[in-house]
Amino acid sequence: MRIDILTLFPNMFEGFLNESIIKRAIAKESVIIKLVDFRKYSKLSNNQVDDTPYGGGGGMVLRIEPIYDALMDIKKEDPDAKVILMTPDGIPYKQEIAVKLKDLKHIVLICGHYEGFDERIRSLCDMEISIGDYVLTGGELPAMVISDSIIRLLDGVITDTSLVNESFNDKLLDYPTYTKPQEFMGMKVPDILLSGDHAKVDAWREEMRKKKTKERRPDLM
Numbered sequence: 001m002r003i004d005i006l007t008l009f010p011n012m013f014e015g016f017l018n019e020s021i022i023k024r025a026i027a028k029e030s031v032i033i034k035l036v037d038f039r040k041y042s043k044l045s046n047n048q049v050d051d052t053p054y055g056g057g058g059g060m061v062l063r064i065e066p067i068y069d070a071l072m073d074i075k076k077e078d079p080d081a082k083v084i085l086m087t088p089d090g091i092p093y094k095q096e097i098a099v100k101l102k103d104l105k106h107i108v109l110i111c112g113h114y115e116g117f118d119e120r121i122r123s124l125c126d127m128e129i130s131i132g133d134y135v136l137t138g139g140e141l142p143a144m145v146i147s148d149s150i151i152r153l154l155d156g157v158i159t160d161t162s163l164v165n166e167s168f169n170d171k172l173l174d175y176p177t178y179t180k181p182q183e184f185m186g187m188k189v190p191d192i193l194l195s196g197d198h199a200k201v202d203a204w205r206e207e208m209r210k211k212k213t214k215e216r217r218p219d220l221m
């Protein structure tokens with residue numbers, strides 16, 4: 001899979017791309033991530049990419065031309081690339097969207113910044129995504145959130161067993177997990193997990209998933 005990220009702040013992605021599972025996924029070529037600094041597409045003096053809003057008001061608004069030109073370069077190479085805008089008024093991001101996006105060969109994530117972007121940029125996009133009901137300074141963190149949630153689902157990136165009972169897979173949250181020591185400050189690992197009876201462990205975990213979901217996220221059930 002290929003993910004292109006249009007951003008004015010490519011350095012923000014350094015840690016994200018160079019640590020842990022994402023770093024390994026890139027090394028194994030499970031994913032190719034290309035950062036596109038769309039400031040390079042500006043034809044204005046000082047590589048300006050934003051301007052004041054028509055009608056007045058505070059903040060600077062991203063202009064459409066550099067984003068359009070950056071997208072056209074990508075589309076020349078791959079007309080089927082799906083373009084996704086990071087925006088607080090987009091559709092709320094969920095695991096089920098990550099599951100659908102992971103099957104696409106090529107996505108392009110556009111990161112807004114400042115006050116936002118010229119409304120006409122929406123016409124260049126196939127989809128608009130919000131990662132939650134709060135406003136961030138830019139689309140870089142949302143682009144990392146979306147990329148991360150997709151990449152970990154790609155074949156061979158993490159062991160399949162880790163993905164089976166995960167939260168949100170089938171409208172249930174994950175079951176509780178424990179590791180050594182068997183007892184810590186009076187808190188014990190449930191006996192059933194030490195029993196060696198795999199059928200009973202599976203049944204207990206399923207019961208715990210339902211109980212936890214009912215208590216914490218009844219809306220999912």
Ligand SMILES: C[S@@+](CC[C@H](N)C(=O)[O-])C[C@H]1O[C@@H](n2cnc3c(N)ncnc32)[C@H](O)[C@@H]1O
Pocket residue numbers: 086087088089110111112113114115116117129130131132133134135136137138139140142
């Ligand atoms: C400061 S925000 C603009 C907020 C905009 N004026 C509004 O009130 O909806 C700048 C950029 O950050 C990104 N952004 C901020 N919050 C986001 C969220 N919850 N989900 C996705 N993108 C977000 C978007 O790309 C947005 O254009």
